Amino acid sequence: MTAATPAKKKSSPSGNKKIAPPLGIEKSPTGITGLDEILEGGLPKGRPTLVFGGAGCGKTLLSMEFLCRGATQFDEPGIFVSFEERRDDLVANVASIGFNVDELEAQGKLAIDNVRLDGVNTTESGAFNLEGLFIRIATLANAIGAKRIALDTLEVLFTSIQDPGIVRTELRRLFEWLKDRGLTAMVTAESSSHQGGTRYGIEEFVSDCVIFLDHRTSDERAVRRLRVLKYRGSLHHADEFPFIITSKGINILPVFAMRLDQQAFSEKISTGVAHLDHTLTGGYYRGSSVLISGSAGTAKTTFAFHFVRAACERGERTLYISYEESPSQIVRNLRSVGLDVQVWLDEGLLRIESLRPTLYSIEGHLLWLMQIVDEFEPRNVVIDPVTSFLRMGSSQQTASMLFREIDILKSRGITSVFTALSSSGEDEHSEVLISSLVDTWLLTRLVETNGERNRVLFIIKSRGMAHSNQVAEFGITDHGIELFDPYIGPSGVLTGTARILQVEKERAVAEERVELMKRLQERMERKRLDVESQVGALWRAFEEERAMLDDSVLEGVGALEEVLHLRNLMRTSRWSTNDELSDDNG
Amino acid sequence: MVKSNAMAHAAGAHTNGDSGRWELDLYVVGATVLSLRAIANIEQICHSNLAGNYRIEVIDLDVHPEMAIENNISAIPTLVRRSPGPPRRVIGDLSDATKVLQGLELIEA
Structure with missing residues (x-):
């Protein structure tokens, strides 16, 4: 691998590795509700992922669902290598989440191999390897054109084989071999009683992606949780996510689904x-x-x-x-x-x-x-x-x-x-x-x-x-x-009642006001009539007065005219007698 | 190749009746050092302990890969005692003769 990409290695010194993760790492979607969102697309394609947790945490089901969905949704056939559960138990188990293993097997989309390592009836004598296991996987992989594989739980090897040195060597070989074949693998393991790791250190071999499943009981309530501990070269969400196992499989609810990009309805x-x-x-x-x-x-x-x-x-x-x-x-x-x-x-x-x-x-x-x-x-x-x-x-x-x-x-x-x-x-x-x-x-x-x-x-x-x-x-x-x-x-x-009373009270007040206005209006009307009649009386008095004045004026004018007339008459008569005139001057 | 070789050994090895005969299968992958060592070791052990009353079949999984699944073989080499029953297994190149004899229940563990 180093030889194949010498230029790449040169251009990215070790110090830069963290800052610039390999862009566009190929991913294999699991199809499991919520998991692909947490993994930002899926598991690393063609590489192994470790899933570990305590007994009954759901790791077998998770790996089985990974294969079933791969086979049905992504056209990627898969092999399930079971080191613990018998085929019949697995089939029943997976049927509970809605997958028909027999049918998938008949369609050549899934293959199950139950690897039994019978420790009691097996004696070790001298050096050996696990070539037989490799042959089994290769045989099935070739038969169905497998793209995915689940190994559940590989670490049984540690309990059934006395020499841990052999197991380690063979596991290292196995993972290299799986990568060479480009199989997207899910490997399950038990967690140790101490925090933070698997019982036999499987994580030593699988370092690309590590998922931890937890099945805790607190206050008499059981909670299943999932956490991605590690995902080399990819973004992922590191929080703990609760999940349940439903009739439709594992259902994980990522909190960050809160992207606030939901479609807004105007209806x-x-x-x-x-x-x-x-x-x-x-x-x-x-x-x-x-x-x-x-x-x-x-x-x-x-x-x-x-x-x-x-x-x-x-x-x-x-x-x-x-x-x-x-x-x-x-x-x-x-x-x-x-x-x-x-x-x-x-x-x-x-x-x-x-x-x-x-x-x-x-x-x-x-x-x-x-x-x-x-x-x-x-x-x-x-x-x-x-x-x-x-x-x-x-x-x-x-x-x-x-x-x-x-x-x-x-x-x-x-x-x-x-x-x-x-x-x-x-x-x-x-x-x-x-x-x-x-x-x-x-x-x-x-x-x-x-x-x-x-x-x-x-x-x-x-x-x-x-x-x-x-x-x-x-x-x-x-x-x-x-x-x-x-x-x-x-x-x-x-x-x-207060509201009702208040409404009533207001009505009463309003009525009262109307009444008052009415009364005021009437009074004003009366006053107007009063004024009018007074004005009429005054007018009549005035008229009378004026009429009287007119009469007296006319009388006056008449009297004056008579006086003037008499004077004229008198002047005419004086001009006829001087005596009369001198009497007049004297 | 290996299989036929083993078969030849088996063929010349039956002297007693079928009833008490030991039937052993040895699974190997290719003619590796490990395979050859295991074959040599089991023949030596049988020769010394079963006095010709045995038959060893060597199965090369490179030739018959489907037999690995059929017979649940993971470790290579694996020696399977088919008869007398119940089946017992010894894995490894069989270099520790005592362990092999214990595994085949020819001596007490």
Whole structure:
């Protein structure tokens, strides 16, 4: 190999190795849910990968699934070399994850070889090698044109062969040989009781890719986890990932699937409450996540079921997970508020799953949910309430799980509704953590005033849509939830009787005012009439006065004219007699 | 080649009746030093301990690779005692005669 690439080696001194990993390392996808994402594409092609863990950690199944998927999905036939399990056990084991080994073998896509190293009936005498094993693998590889191989568990060699020197030499030879043949290999091994390695140091031989499987039990709950310890020349995710074994194989849930690149839907779907749809300008967005939080007895479940009803009426499959009530309890309680969900259950549109939160670990729940989602393929999922998880883990853990849950549901275009019980200060913290993950947050609250408790609804946030920030009061009637217009007056938000009283009071005040205005108007009218009549009287008096004045003026004018006339007459007569004139001057 | 050679040895080795005869298979891969040493060693041991009442079949997996799977052979060389039963195995070049005799239950372990 060194000889084949002398130039390459020259150009990349050892110091640069870490900085510049070989680009485009060829990978072999496993097809196992989540694993290829963690491995950034798959296992190193044509090279061995070590999978190790304690007893019952799932390494045999993982390697078997690797081969079955290789054969069925990637047209890469594989050989399973079993050092422990018998063929029949393997076939049954793999059938549990949905693969038919007999069929795959008949199609020439899979070959199983059970290598039995019978230590008790075998004696060692002198030098030997494992050439027989090589021949077996080569024979099968040639027969089916194998591209993949699983060796489970190779380290049995260490217990059945006395001379560990021989085993080491042969293992080294075997891995070189597998690489020469270009077989993508998965080698399993037991982990040592001490942390961090295999019992017989198999990792010494397999250094390209190392995967660790863990099956821990904490607080009586078993959790399976997977971690990629090493991947030479490739990016990979080093976190621990929980996984489950389902009827469809191993299911690993990578957290980083949170790439925030999910398709955003513009379609709005009904919340199931007409008034709320209106407030949210049409409802929730399809594929979004909704949180309905509130204290006990604030009708969170009822709210959620309104959504369910609307979904079922649209003919969409909906999954309801309850951590508090049994399905029959739910059905009965909902009937009392006029919601008949039995119909949807019968039609298979609705599936209610009830279980104790403590049944699984936090991750276990997530995986369990995903399994149901895979089976049922709902368009909507309701989880009631998510705060149940706080009893099992920290709020940080709960938020982390929801983070994944929301992400996975979103990536499938599933609309999710979560309810959360808020009461104490601790819960509120979690509420905040959760709320940052959801698109729409509705808060229901009981408001205590004047000796009664009334329910109010706040829309705390709703991403990507116009929404009213107002508080709305709601009631639970025998035909479900009913929202009332909010009353916000000078003395704050009023609810219940206070709201009704206030509305009444306002009406009374308004009526009073109208009455007053009416009275004022009448008074003004009367005043106007009064003024008018007074004006009329004055006018008439004035008219009379003027008439009188006119008369006197005319009289005066007449008298004057007479005087002038008399004077003229007198002047004419004087000019006729001088006596008269001189008398006049004297 | 090796097989036919071994068969020749086997052919001239039966003197007693079939009932108590030792049937031994020796699996090898090619005419390697290891193979030849194992063949020589088992013949020497049988000659000394079984007084001609034995038959050794040498099987070269290079020639019959399918027999490795059929008979579950991993270590090379492997000597299989087919008769008397139950089957017993001795792996290695059979250079430690005591171990071989123990493995074939000709002497107590």
